[in-house]
Amino acid sequence: MKILELSGGTRGLRETILDLANDYGPDTSFVERTFFDEFAERSYPAVLPIFEDHVRGTETLPMAEYYAKIGIEYVPAVNTGEQVTAFGLQLGLDGTNLAIIGRDEIAASCGLEVGDHLIGFNGMEVTLQTVQQAFAGLGTLGAGEEFTIKVRRSGEERELTCAKRLVDRIERHIFRVDPDATPEQVALRRAWMKNF
DSSP: OHHHHHHTTSOOHHHHHHHHHHHHTTTOOOOGGGHHHHHHHHSOGGGHHHIIIIIISOOOOOHHHHHHTTTEEEEEEEEEEEEEEEOOEEEEEETTEEEEEEEOHHHHHTTOOTTOEEEEETTEEOOTTTHHHHHGGGGGOOTTOEEEEEEEETTEEEEEEEEOEEEEEEEEEEEEEOTTOOHHHHHHHHHHHHTO
């Protein structure tokens, strides 16, 4: 978007990448250490701080600022005012075991820990083959309805009693076209859409 903005919509990321592809071709690789400088030479020096801050660095991209340039409002999160039941677990593999790799505060409050091996749900053994079947009923439970989760932690089995809770439903990453966008923002948006 920065390249499009600086070029007045006549040049974007695609053109810069095509220039690099033409210069290097399929058999020659670029020098990683100097790539950002080369990229800036083929586009604009003003893109270097973006690389420094958001690629080499850890600063979050200023999404709202960039989308505003093309007349689109970006909102990271909005509380809808609705209440939904929640209980969040992220599962992954630890060798051949199902393991908890992430959990929300509701799951944490009943004693589940990241790294626990999941072995049972409501009296049913949980394996890779049965995990979907075992957890199918979780979606039908209401707030406050209890269920049990059996885990293995440090070689010891534990059965924990948990319950879903009511939480505010949050919508994330909302994009809205600004009806009052300026002609310049609209023109830049059109150029951006062509540049995919």
